[in-house]
Amino acid sequence: MEPALTPTRSRVEMTQIVMPTHTNGVGGILFGGVVMQWIDVCAGVAAMRHAGGPVVTASIDRLDFLSPIRVGDVVILQARVNYVHRTSMEVGCRVETEDMRSRARSYTTKAYLTFVALDDQGRPRAAPPLVLETDEDRRRHAAAAGRRGERLRMRLHKKECL
Ligand SMILES: CC(C)(COP(=O)(O)OP(=O)(O)OC[C@H]1O[C@@H](n2cnc3c(N)ncnc32)[C@H](O)[C@@H]1OP(=O)(O)O)[C@@H](O)C(=O)NCCC(=O)NCCS
Numbered sequence: 001m002e003p004a005l006t007p008t009r010s011r012v013e014m015t016q017i018v019m020p021t022h023t024n025g026v027g028g029i030l031f032g033g034v035v036m037q038w039i040d041v042c043a044g045v046a047a048m049r050h051a052g053g054p055v056v057t058a059s060i061d062r063l064d065f066l067s068p069i070r071v072g073d074v075v076i077l078q079a080r081v082n083y084v085h086r087t088s089m090e091v092g093c094r095v096e097t098e099d100m101r102s103r104a105r106s107y108t109t110k111a112y113l114t115f116v117a118l119d120d121q122g123r124p125r126a127a128p129p130l131v132l133e134t135d136e137d138r139r140r141h142a143a144a145a146g147r148r149g150e151r152l153r154m155r156l157h158k159k160e161c162l
Pocket of ligand 1: 059
């Protein structure tokens with residue numbers, strides 16, 4: 001029997017080392033756009049793993065960078081699916097740096113992304129339901145449902161402003 005499509009099943013961890021080409025030229029600090037790209041890839045793979053096929057990024061919520069990431073740092077990204085509606089999925093992605101000497105990790109940023117599963121014609125298609133198995137899964141799911149409501153309100157507001 002196929003294992004259940006839980007958040008753990010599609011979870012992704014991705015590790016990067018910050019190279020000089022990733023920096024913005026100001027004191028060897030990682031360029032924000034590079035972190036955004038890594039987040040999009042890490043979260044996108046979790047969404048594809050859950051959906052069992054291609055997805056597209058529909059939106060990325062606000063991003064705050066709490067501490068700078070510097071050249072030579074090791075960056076760890078962890079993504080998991082929090083919520084599945086019909087065709088859309090919310091994926092949370094946490095970004096940390098790891099100090100190899102002390103083995104300590106520092107929290108850098110967190111993002112919530114919405115992906116839409118696509119069919120072979122590139123149209124939205126239904127994603128499989130998410131199986132919640134732990135209290136943590138249920139807590140994340142409830143929080144994501146609240147954020148979805150807020151996102152839909154913002155989307156409607158933007159459309160009205162166009
Ligand atoms: C995302 C996209 C597929 C949605 O298509 P659409 O024709 O608006 O489809 P729908 O209105 O039926 O929405 C489909 C789902 O996406 C969700 N959605 C659409 N826009 C969204 C947004 N900005 N934020 C969050 N969710 C969104 C809807 O809520 C719906 O979810 P549900 O099926 O789970 O209820 C379409 O807008 C698109 O292709 N955008 C470009 C994506 C892209 O190129 N991304 C790369 C970055 S440039």
